[in-house]
Amino acid sequence: MTLAPNSPEARDIAYHFHSYTDAMAHAEQGPQIIEHGEGVFVFDNHGKRYVEAMAGLWSVGVGFGEDRLVAAAAEQMKKLPYYHNFAHRAHPAAIDLAEKLVTMAPVPMSKVFYTNSGSEANDTVIKMLWYRSNALGKPEKKKIISRNRGYHGVTIASASLTGLPNNHRSFDLPLPGILHTTCPHYWKEGRDGESEEDFATRCAEDLDAMIQAEGPDTIAAFIGEPVMGAGGVVVPPATYWEKIQAVLAKYDILLIADEVINGFGRTGNMFGCETYGIKPDAIVMSKQITSSYVPFSAILLNDRFYEPIAEESGRIGVLGHGYTGAGHPVGAAVALENIKIIEERDLVTKSAENGAYFREKLSQFARHPMVGEVRGVGLIAAVELVHPELGDTLPAGKLGAAMNKLLFERGVISRAMMDAMAFCPPMIIEREEIDLIVDAFADALTELEKMDF
Numbered sequence: 001m002t003l004a005p006n007s008p009e010a011r012d013i014a015y016h017f018h019s020y021t022d023a024m025a026h027a028e029q030g031p032q033i034i035e036h037g038e039g040v041f042v043f044d045n046h047g048k049r050y051v052e053a054m055a056g057l058w059s060v061g062v063g064f065g066e067d068r069l070v071a072a073a074a075e076q077m078k079k080l081p082y083y084h085n086f087a088h089r090a091h092p093a094a095i096d097l098a099e100k101l102v103t104m105a106p107v108p109m110s111k112v113f114y115t116n117s118g119s120e121a122n123d124t125v126i127k128m129l130w131y132r133s134n135a136l137g138k139p140e141k142k143k144i145i146s147r148n149r150g151y152h153g154v155t156i157a158s159a160s161l162t163g164l165p166n167n168h169r170s171f172d173l174p175l176p177g178i179l180h181t182t183c184p185h186y187w188k189e190g191r192d193g194e195s196e197e198d199f200a201t202r203c204a205e206d207l208d209a210m211i212q213a214e215g216p217d218t219i220a221a222f223i224g225e226p227v228m229g230a231g232g233v234v235v236p237p238a239t240y241w242e243k244i245q246a247v248l249a250k251y252d253i254l255l256i257a258d259e260v261i262n263g264f265g266r267t268g269n270m271f272g273c274e275t276y277g278i279k280p281d282a283i284v285m286s287k288q289i290t291s292s293y294v295p296f297s298a299i300l301l302n303d304r305f306y307e308p309i310a311e312e313s314g315r316i317g318v319l320g321h322g323y324t325g326a327g328h329p330v331g332a333a334v335a336l337e338n339i340k341i342i343e344e345r346d347l348v349t350k351s352a353e354n355g356a357y358f359r360e361k362l363s364q365f366a367r368h369p370m371v372g373e374v375r376g377v378g379l380i381a382a383v384e385l386v387h388p389e390l391g392d393t394l395p396a397g398k399l400g401a402a403m404n405k406l407l408f409e410r411g412v413i414s415r416a417m418m419d420a421m422a423f424c425p426p427m428i429i430e431r432e433e434i435d436l437i438v439d440a441f442a443d444a445l446t447e448l449e450k451m452d453f
């Protein structure tokens with residue numbers, strides 16, 4: 001590839017170290033540069049249009065180019081561009097948003113703690129859990145159970161919660177005291193003759209056995225996404241959450257719901273916890289809280305979680321934790337306006353209805369020889385690719401990478417989670433736009449079949 005020395009592509013290769021990218025391959029192939037967005041579409045620097053079928057990173061819920069969010073940010077910037085919440089200080093946007101989040105929470109919640117990203121929020125949750133156990137005089141109660149293929153971020157502690165090998169490999173992770181239990185993916189993990197509900201029972205038994213082996217008094221919390229996102233859009237089997245919660249209740253273990261992807265309508269309800277009857281002690285929110293127009297995250301804690309922490313801060317004289325950007329006024333103002341848009345336009349119902357349409361359309365591929373499973377809930381879905389002859393002998397991720405490229409060439413941005421093609425478009429998507437994704441997928445699948453692997 002020859003690039004003009006001053007082209008944006010050449011300068012990107014020269015100066016920009018990318019997240020989640022093979023740096024050596026990047027130096028060869030260069031970037032795809034997205035310049036602007038409108039609704040469900042983004043446009044590259046050559047003017048080509050793409051359907052953003054991943055809403056960026058599962059996050060631009062209200063779509064690109066939403067003027068109301070721009071106006072909310074500009075107005076707040078003029079009024080008070082920055083303030084913090086250290087040492088008893090507050091500003092109206094942070095108070096308004098905290099009240100709104102507690103009011104709209106799917107289960108009784110007490111307080112909101114602000115952070116800047118999903119990773120930072122989960123990192124903070126771990127610190128809060130440790131602080132709480134010390135406050136309760138249970139210093140041994142520190143371990144946290146997460147799940148294989150769960151995704152909770154990339155800071156040292158949140159990457160430890162993440163149950164994906166590439167987030168640990170060469171980083172010397174996970175940290176001790178963070179454990180991973182069975183991934184609730186029936187299609188992959190279920191045994192011959194085992195029903196979905198029996199598989200859910202086995203997941204709960206695995207969790208119970210892990211708790212017993214580690215010592216119930218050493219476990220502080222269990223964390224999970226209601227529907228796993230980055231692990232491949234794993235929709236839990238029927239009765240899974242009910243059985244998991246019964247185990248946690250037996251041992252007085254807190255439950256943390258990571259709603260970073262699920263929250264604000266994605267699963268067809270405002271929160272994934274509603275979709276699956278989950279009653280957590282804390283909820284982690286980010287991404288669709290501001291439709292990612294501004295980095296922002298928040299943790300909702302119930303009294304059971306919050307009270308011992310508050311009391312310990314009273315004994316010490318301060319909670320020695322907090323971020324400069326926490327509850328940023330611009331982020332809080334954008335979040336409030338974003339939630340207002342989601343409510344006014346009833347994007348939750350739209351996500352449920354158009355999600356059902358999308359999954360129905362995708363189900364036509366279920367019997368294709370190169371498709372192992374079509375799965376999803378609300379407006380989040382995945383199509384798992386398989387090779388009919390090569391099967392598991394083909395390195396994981398090969399089919400996904402090829403399909404990603406084929407879709408991109410056809411003007412659709414998806415994301416391959418190994419060989420699962422994920423779809424999580426903006427919640428404003430219309431049926432004609434869903435058809436564009438499905439038609440491109442059908443065409444790309446025909447092409448994929450012809451390829452040699």
Ligand code: PLP
Nearest residue numbers: 117118119151152153258260261
């Ligand atoms: N939790 C979940 C469920 C996520 O999907 C993500 C990111 O994809 C994170 C946490 C981490 O968020 P961030 O990338 O903002 O640190």
